[in-house]
Amino acid sequence: MQTHKERYLWLFSRKLSGEILEEERQELETLVRTNPQLRKEGEALQAFWGQRGGHSDDDDTRSAFEKLKARMHATDPQMWPEQDAGAGGVKWWMLMVRMAAALIFFVAAWHIMVATGLVPGKEDGLRSEYNIRGTRSHIKLADGTSVWLNSDSELKYPLRFKGNKREVYLKGEAFFDVAKDASKPFLVYTEAMTINVLGTSFNIKAYPNDSTSETTLITGEVEVALKNKSEKKIRLRPAEKLVITNGMDSVKSLVPKAEPVIIKPTYSLKEDSAIIETAWVDNKLIFQDESFDHLASRMERWYNVSIRFENTAIQQLRFTGIFTKEPLSQALEALQLTEQFNFRIADDTVIIY
Structure with missing residues (x-):
């Protein structure tokens, strides 16, 4: 065969x-x-x-x-x-x-x-792994750290960690389960922030084109430094999530002064143990009272398609649900059960009207 x-x-x-x-x-x-x-x-x-x-x-x-x-x-x-x-x-x-x-x-x-150490895809001593939309992968780093890389995401990392730090670079979303090594802090660099950790599990969502970036801590403790305010360090405890606005090191419309904010992760109402921010690691796309506009961005990465709205009012519709292995057309039909809209699929483009 x-x-x-x-x-x-x-x-x-x-x-x-x-x-x-x-x-x-x-x-x-x-x-x-x-x-x-x-x-x-x-x-x-x-x-x-x-x-x-x-x-x-x-x-x-x-x-x-x-x-x-x-x-x-x-x-x-x-x-x-x-x-x-x-x-x-x-x-x-x-x-x-x-x-x-x-x-x-x-x-x-x-x-x-x-x-x-001269591996294809290296840049300044780094290997690069990129997942196109619709794909996810698991990466095992040299120190034993496990990384689950989401779709439309890129991770750059060395073949072997040298010196007194373990440094990686992320664009997109990834879940890290970091191997403990008190003598070598683990640092993740994104366009908006740097996450410093000794040994813990956490999720980072840092897509350059998104309005916000997020760090969700599951276990352990991390320290986050904002790119444009390196002197400002924010410590997270388990079950806390930091949200900042990309390009502003702040959060839009969450607090009056648009400062970074720490909130609780969102737990699914339908699955008590499921944290929405990390559910993608288990191949679940969970959304709760989420606008169609925001959900569409996640579905684009999940299904490797482009979604276009012909009626902007439809973008404000809100949905709650879970997608796992449903094909795109079935997922959209499920959304139609709760809100009224139409769609058509042409190749890899979805038109909502």
């Missing part, structure tokens, strides 16, 4: 050779959309293919490869179909040799770079 990755490599190789059919091209595009991590492999193989355009191999290598190809065809004829002889066959053989060489090259290069 072929995997998505194996099927992708097969289709991509046919694209490089110029022999891909239109229906195969469409299948290739679908695989990339549903498995975005495959795109990087395709880009790497594309670059290697271009660099080795004039390479030729000897008859012994070709004979060995023909035997390998025969075994591949016998194992899974559908995945590895036989190719016609002649010029096209030679072209195909050359392609597969190059792809095999490329795979060996990149596997070897990867191990060398991991050993030396």
Whole structure:
């Protein structure tokens, strides 16, 4: 049974050779959309293919490869179909040799770079992990800290922590379960604040385009420094949430002077143990008395779509509920049960009217 990755490599190789059919091209595009991590492999193989355009191999290598190809065809004829002889066959053989060489090259290069710390995606000694909308991931850092990275979010972190601090950089949302090490404080930098912690679990929501950033402490203790007021330190205790307005180091409409405010996390009325701010870690999108406008922003990241309102009044509708594995259309239909609105879906865009 072929995997998505194996099927992708097969289709991509046919694209490089110029022999891909239109229906195969469409299948290739679908695989990339549903498995975005495959795109990087395709880009790497594309670059290697271009660099080795004039390479030729000897008859012994070709004979060995023909035997390998025969075994591949016998194992899974559908995945590895036989190719016609002649010029096209030679072209195909050359392609597969190059792809095999490329795979060996990149596997070897990867191990060398991991050993030396020169990992792809690094910037100033940092690795970078980005989740597109609709995807979430779990990252284990070198010190044993676990990070759950939400959709449309990026985490930059070193392969190994050096010196007397553990530093990472976040854009978007992540839940941290930090390994205790009193001698090395753990610091998370966002555009609006810096969170300093010795060992605890907490959630940070810091999307650059959102109006506010939040830090929700679950266990332990953290100290938050605001970007434009570094001298001001705010300590949080368990079950407290700090909310600030992005770009202003303040909270809009929460207090008269728009200062940072500490409030309690929101517990779901339908699930007593569920904290709304961290429910996404358990693949739950929980909302309680939330405006449609704000909920739409969360649904865009959750479902990897763009939501547009044609009637601004609808943006003020308020909803309470939980989404887990519901497809987008079913989720919108569920919202229609409590408030009146219409929608239509065109590709990856939702129009609300």
